[in-house]
Amino acid sequence: AQSVAQPEDQVNVAEGNPLTVKCTYSVSGNPYLFWYVQYPNRGLQFLLKYITGDNLVKGSYGFEAEFNKSQTSFHLKKPSALVSDSALYFCAVRDGTGGFKTIFGAGTRLFVKA
């Protein structure tokens, strides 16, 4: 069975500092991994994904994520946080061996303080 964990309910960071939002996963086959962001009163938006290849993937708004197979992690990162990055972030996983069912993590709320 697929599962995904986001161990932090909330992450606080000062503007200009690097940020990390953590995600670990469990799937029976090769994972397809995704990050989505939800801004207040807006729908979910796709940020980036890992399918295969380079472990470091780059996405929208300067975000990147690093796939670590041995640690089954897919942490979201950004070198310099902006106040406008404050939002709810979801990690999601899909089993790459088949099927289209996507499991979403509980979400991590990011607060960036000016």
Added chain:
Amino acid sequence: SAVISQKPSRDICQRGTSLTIQCQVDSQVTMMFWYRQQPGQSLTLIATANQGSEATYESGFVIDKFPISRPNLTFSTLTVSNMSPEDSSIYLCSVHGGLAGYNEQFFGPGTRLTVL
């Protein structure tokens, strides 16, 4: 990418009534997904709707409570039947960006339902 619209955007309903939520996509898609999200919380998949076949429901969700229609490749409806306050939530429609399993999903803006 896909642009998804939902109607209504929000509604306040009385206990025991039903509400039908519409989802319209700007392109033809094979699968459409319906999720439920408590404000500020994670998404829970209700069902997958394929055109021309019965929807596939996840554990804890049944067709009598959440009937789904999928009359064509760009449209679907989700009905929340015999509502109770526990059904108060945001309901989201979603599609995949393509037929490949590794495509990301696109989401509608959601329907915020409050049941009194």
